[in-house]
Amino acid sequence: MSQMDYNEIRNSQPGVVGQALQLAGRVFSPPEQLDCGEIGMVSGQAVIEAGRRYDELTGGNCHPQLAALVFDATGDFRALDFYFPIVNSLKADPAAREDFYNAVRYIAGHPGLDLRIYAENRQDVTAQTPPAVRHIVAGHLSEVFFYRRDIVERLLSQPRHFRIYTNREAFNQDGGLAGGDYNFGMEAIQLEMSRLFEGFSGKTPGVAPFLHELGHMLDHFEAGTGRMGQCEGVLPGMTGRDGPVFTPQARQYFIAGKQLEQQRYLAFQHGQARPNDPVPVGHPYVFQTDGEFIAGFLEMFFRNPNYFAAQNPQLYQAFAELLRQDPRRYWPEDFNLYITENRKAYLGGERPHPQNISIPRY
Numbered sequence: 001m002s003q004m005d006y007n008e009i010r011n012s013q014p015g016v017v018g019q020a021l022q023l024a025g026r027v028f029s030p031p032e033q034l035d036c037g038e039i040g041m042v043s044g045q046a047v048i049e050a051g052r053r054y055d056e057l058t059g060g061n062c063h064p065q066l067a068a069l070v071f072d073a074t075g076d077f078r079a080l081d082f083y084f085p086i087v088n089s090l091k092a093d094p095a096a097r098e099d100f101y102n103a104v105r106y107i108a109g110h111p112g113l114d115l116r117i118y119a120e121n122r123q124d125v126t127a128q129t130p131p132a133v134r135h136i137v138a139g140h141l142s143e144v145f146f147y148r149r150d151i152v153e154r155l156l157s158q159p160r161h162f163r164i165y166t167n168r169e170a171f172n173q174d175g176g177l178a179g180g181d182y183n184f185g186m187e188a189i190q191l192e193m194s195r196l197f198e199g200f201s202g203k204t205p206g207v208a209p210f211l212h213e214l215g216h217m218l219d220h221f222e223a224g225t226g227r228m229g230q231c232e233g234v235l236p237g238m239t240g241r242d243g244p245v246f247t248p249q250a251r252q253y254f255i256a257g258k259q260l261e262q263q264r265y266l267a268f269q270h271g272q273a274r275p276n277d278p279v280p281v282g283h284p285y286v287f288q289t290d291g292e293f294i295a296g297f298l299e300m301f302f303r304n305p306n307y308f309a310a311q312n313p314q315l316y317q318a319f320a321e322l323l324r325q326d327p328r329r330y331w332p333e334d335f336n337l338y339i340t341e342n343r344k345a346y347l348g349g350e351r352p353h354p355q356n357i358s359i360p361r362y
């Protein structure tokens with residue numbers, strides 16, 4: 001029997017030693033039961049088998065956390081809570097929490113969610129893929145749009161393409177770029193499966209490659225026509241052409257907040273910043289293009305909201321108004337890496353590269 005607190009170990013990545021399950025420094029024999037908190041007891045064997053499916057599918061390239069394996073073994077949506085910090089704010093209200101799971105279930109089953117898993121040589125292995133993969137993708141969409149069902153409904157009104165790859169080779173063979181991308185020609189997010197799980201091995205969620213690429217996809221999405229179009233550096237609902245989902249206040253705040261970021265950046269770029277001047281919230285990386293700017297800030301809104309809001313309240317408010325949520329409620333403490341790394345980029349003494357972002361007109 002386990003004396004471990006499930007919430008303390010659900011982020012760990014189980015391994016297999018001989019016939020036994022190795023988890024957070026302990027070894028479990030297959031018949032042993034793991035106490036998974038409110039989810040109940042799950043056998044070591046069930047966790048081993050769930051993990052084996054990923055090994056076989058990806059050739060050992062993807063090692064999901066215990067939380068995902070418990071979901072695959074039980075189908076219990078509470079197992080996925082760890083992946084979606086929004087659930088922290090819903091736990092006091094069982095109906096709201098259930099509503100979130102229903103949103104995940106709904107999006108996962110939506111015909112507009114065209115999610116395909118590819119192995120090498122573009123072999124489609126979607127049918128063999130464990131359910132956590134689909135539900136984590138659906139969960140991210142549910143989290144971002146939990147309070148804007150109108151936008152996600154519009155997004156899924158036509159098939160949206162998500163291509164997840166079993167390993168690097170499969171990703172490269174299908175034209176994947178860098179660590180993941182939004183492919184303009186395919187109108188698809190391309191990401192290795194292991195990256196869906198990448199930021200989830202700490203006590204709280206960290207780097208979020210899927211959220212970043214989702215930011216790019218949303219930037220290309222035209223809510224007004226329902227089609228995918230050019231990158232404009234805004235999210236659906238931020239332009240007047242977006243029809244009923246247009247949220248004018250979000251646009252106003254976005255323009256003001258982006259302007260402030262740009263001014264701060266220019267001060268560092270030109271070496272005019274004084275010692276105590278505020279640094280931009282975003283890393284120089286996001287000042288390369290309007291597309292990187294919106295993708296990077298979407299990610300930071302869901303990972304370091306406290307710092308983001310304190311440094312640039314108007315830009316934060318743009319996201320809060322648009323998505324009608326305030327992630328500070330789910331994040332008592334930010335994911336710190338995005339703060340320390342970004343600050344270091346400005347305070348290290350080197351001038352950042354010339355910025356290349358533009359400010360939308362009022």
Ligand SMILES: [Zn+2]
Nearest residue numbers: 212216292295
């Ligand atoms: Zn990007």
